[in-house]
Amino acid sequence: MDSAIRIRDLEKEYGEVRALKGVDLDVPKGSFFGLLGPNGAGKTTFINILVGLVKKSGGTAEVFGADVEDDYREARDRIGLAPQEFNVDRFFPIREVLEHKAGYHGIPKSEARDRADEVLKRVGIYDKRDTRFDWLSGGMKRRFVLARALITEPDLLILDEPTAGVDVQLRHDLWDLITELNESGTTILLTTHYIEEAERLCDEVAILDSGQIVEVASPEELMGRGPDKVTISLRNPPESAPHLSAGRDKIQDIELDGDELVVTAPEAGLLAPELVRELDRKGFEIVHFDISRTSLEEVFVEMTRTGETTGNESPDEDDRDDSDLAAIAGGDGA
Numbered sequence: 001m002d003s004a005i006r007i008r009d010l011e012k013e014y015g016e017v018r019a020l021k022g023v024d025l026d027v028p029k030g031s032f033f034g035l036l037g038p039n040g041a042g043k044t045t046f047i048n049i050l051v052g053l054v055k056k057s058g059g060t061a062e063v064f065g066a067d068v069e070d071d072y073r074e075a076r077d078r079i080g081l082a083p084q085e086f087n088v089d090r091f092f093p094i095r096e097v098l099e100h101k102a103g104y105h106g107i108p109k110s111e112a113r114d115r116a117d118e119v120l121k122r123v124g125i126y127d128k129r130d131t132r133f134d135w136l137s138g139g140m141k142r143r144f145v146l147a148r149a150l151i152t153e154p155d156l157l158i159l160d161e162p163t164a165g166v167d168v169q170l171r172h173d174l175w176d177l178i179t180e181l182n183e184s185g186t187t188i189l190l191t192t193h194y195i196e197e198a199e200r201l202c203d204e205v206a207i208l209d210s211g212q213i214v215e216v217a218s219p220e221e222l223m224g225r226g227p228d229k230v231t232i233s234l235r236n237p238p239e240s241a242p243h244l245s246a247g248r249d250k251i252q253d254i255e256l257d258g259d260e261l262v263v264t265a266p267e268a269g270l271l272a273p274e275l276v277r278e279l280d281r282k283g284f285e286i287v288h289f290d291i292s293r294t295s296l297e298e299v300f301v302e303m304t305r306t307g308e309t310t311g312n313e314s315p316d317e318d319d320r321d322d323s324d325l326a327a328i329a330g331g332d333g334a
């Protein structure tokens with residue numbers, strides 16, 4: 001497989017905290033890949049290692065075959081990062097910020113202006129080109145960090161919580177935009193706490209918990225593993241859930257909630273006709289009927305339930321490289 005990201009035995013320790021504990025991962029070229037995990041799982045650390053903001057403690061990390069430390073420049077030039085936290089030079093008009101960043105990546109001045117205009121149009125804030133970052137609304141700031149990630153026409157776009165705190169309209173705009181980018185060949189690595197976002201967009205997800213990958217699969221595959229629910233509304237509900245012999249071995253739970261009978265079972269859709277026939281035989285009148293699949297969110301919660309992670313919230317100490325956020329603000333990084 002051709003990998004955009006190839007990770008082997010990746011380790012990161014921050015003093016006593018083992019943020020990554022021997023991670024192996026391949027992100028295929030051209031894929032839309034989700035990195036999911038509860039707070040403190042190690043997602044940002046993982047991303048920061050890829051973009052050179054954090055030094056790994058062990059293992060290897062390559063982006064399109066370039067080692068993120070030994071071939072830093074090459075790796076970095078192929079990545080566009082839209083980070084979770086805004087780290088933008090606040091005092092310059094945003095078009096200039098983009099031009100500086102283009103310059104940092106070796107794009108000639110004559111071309112930098114055109115590119116800046118193009119990405120500002122693409123994310124829908126061209127009319128704000130002469131405004132400084134501070135004066136943009138929260139949603140415009142999100143659009144801007146995406147524009148900044150796109151200025152180098154990256155082959156790998158890393159989006160760390162791209163839709164955190166944005167309204168529904170913008171979320172949909174951003175989804176459309178990143179889907180288009182993916183369709184035109186850009187590999188996308190997305191971290192998000194909106195599991196629905198990953199379910200909708202990603203063709204594969206990795207679940208990271210307490211610094212370890214616990215699963216890599218497509219959202220479809222993961223959802224297929226959870227049980228489904230059949231909800232049957234009855235006109236004449238009984239006092240308590242009736243005993244059902246249909247699919248007895250498969251049914252995990254039967255619950256009566258008002259006039260709704262909820263049956264939980266794997267592949268419950270296959271069981272549904274039998275359930276309906278049996279209820280009919282027993283004299284129940286069925287008014288409404290619905291089958292719902294387990295959501296990715298339910299599977300995710302189940303998989304990470306025991307992972308109390310490291311118990312850390314925000315880090316106190318900062319263990320970043322010298323070329324960290326300050327450098328990014330000046331043109332490097334993101």
Ligand SMILES: Nc1ncnc2c1ncn2[C@@H]1O[C@H](COP(=O)(O)OP(=O)(O)OP(=O)(O)O)[C@@H](O)[C@H]1O
Nearest residue numbers: 014019039040041042043044045312315317318319
């Ligand atoms: N600079 C740092 N110094 C010390 N510990 C850190 C540092 N950065 C992260 N950690 C710790 O490493 C672990 C992983 O943190 P990380 O920020 O990578 O997780 P995350 O999955 O991105 O979390 P979230 O979803 O909350 O953003 C946590 O225990 C965190 O406290």
